[in-house]
Amino acid sequence: MTSSTRPARRPANPNFSCGPCTKHPGWSTRSLDGALLGRSHRAKDGKARLKRAIELTRSLLAVPDDYLIAIMPGSDTGAFEAALWSMIGARPVDALAWESFGKIWITDIIKQLRIADARVMEADFGRLPDLGAVDFSRDVVFTANGTTSGVRVPGYDWIAADRQGLTFVDATSAIFAQPVDWTKIDVLTYSWQKVLGGEAAHGMLILSPRAVARIDAYTPPWPLPKLFRLKKGGKLDAAIFDGDTINTPSMLCVEDYLDALGWAESIGGLSGLMARADANAKVLFDWIARTPWVANLAVDPATWSNTSVCLKVTDPDISALGREAEAAFAKELAFRLEAEGVARDIGAYRDAPPGLRIWTGATVDRSDLEALTPWLDWAFAETKAQYAKAA
Structure with missing residues (x-):
């Protein structure tokens, strides 16, 4: 569900860029x-x-x-x-x-x-x-x-x-x-x-x-x-x-x-890396399943990436505004989350459809993605309210 209540918990590491992606836990x-x-x-x-x-x-x-x-x-x-x-x-x-x-x-x-x-x-x-x-x-x-x-x-x-x-x-x-x-x-x-x-x-x-x-x-x-x-x-x-x-x-x-x-190697080699990526992606996949305003850009679940999860806004009120407004809305979402210091560099790629792009590879901690999803809902509610007020 979307919520206009500001979440109390923040990701410890807000770096969710799809490349270069975040350093591994413990790096210095x-x-x-x-x-x-x-x-x-x-x-x-x-x-x-x-x-x-x-x-x-x-x-x-x-x-x-x-x-x-x-x-x-x-x-x-x-x-x-x-x-x-x-x-x-x-x-x-x-x-x-x-x-x-x-x-x-x-x-x-x-x-x-x-x-x-x-x-x-x-x-x-x-x-x-x-x-x-x-x-x-x-x-x-x-x-x-x-x-x-x-x-x-x-x-x-x-x-x-x-x-x-x-x-x-x-x-x-x-x-x-x-x-x-x-x-x-x-x-x-x-x-x-x-x-x-x-x-x-x-x-x-x-x-x-x-x-x-x-x-x-x-x-x-x-x-x-x-x-x-x-x-x-x-x-x-x-x-x-x-x-x-x-x-x-x-x-x-x-x-x-x-x-x-x-x-x-310290986390179990290739199998450990793949398990971390799968668990990370599942956090977002589960959130998508319970969230009405968003969908995976990838249509067939068999093709869903477990590293670069691309999201599109499906809320009918936003879709009705047209593609240009959809793109502006998605950029505002990414800007709002970065301004809050909870998610950096998650805007869709410049040639891709409007939306968000979140890295879930092994160097990301699952707890940070779990902390991020309430902020995604918050940012959507805040941005939609802003658009409604301007209409």
Whole structure:
């Protein structure tokens, strides 16, 4: 129920941004005391730190031994574009999008790389395209979790085990929170600043043996910027996947990522991370079920994200005002909550439908989400009363 009574309890941590997401519980700058500052990342000690980050990533995510892992510049965007620019074009492509970032990859494929035989399969915010229509004789490009729509793929069973093409998966808001079937994935990318709350500007690129074979055998017809070059002497540059980064990484950010990986292990590893995200999301899902003025932007509950929960206002009095007024109302909700110091950075993504977007990944404490929901009701009641008074 909505309430105009100001809640007494506040979230201890009001940071609910979907990226960069909040630091893990107990984090402090003391976690960075061991950072290798003022040293070369190519020195023995620097390379050992980078290699350690790769090894811990492999262990925590249970990445198969024959898959390769690299630290890339440019966050998830840099990692994913390096993969696209290095491998796309050898086969026709099916490119899927149901939110903002999937559409960015379509722009790369269609307008930048100009792949002639590319099928675009799109769906409106809140829905998935027809996964059954995907042709796995082609390369397939998709996001595992649509951060800006709150829609995730319901597992990986829809991907053909005997596929001829490669699967390219942008998993930046899914990794460490949702199961990954590595047998169905050839290229996977993510950034440190999403699910584990690391610092920005660094991404991870994970390649299957089939993806490695593609890089070795295929040379794209377009020039590659230095930051995208995964080959050396006509073959995969193996050193990149052993801790030799393409450009200079921040060793402060590396230390922060190592700290986040250590925290993840301390709470039970991957299963502990996924359990926390599921429990966090359930707080919002249960609140949605009992709240008449709001709904999940994702239509099918089987696709509801457990990290980026996107909300739309469904109150008929607000809907009757029109889309422009709906957008202003949602912005006022987010502004009011931030002004109260109870929820920061929860406005919908700029390209998404009007509403709110709340991060529920593992670094968030469930108690903070439980404290937040009464404030959401309060902010709605206050904002609606303000609109009624102005009418």
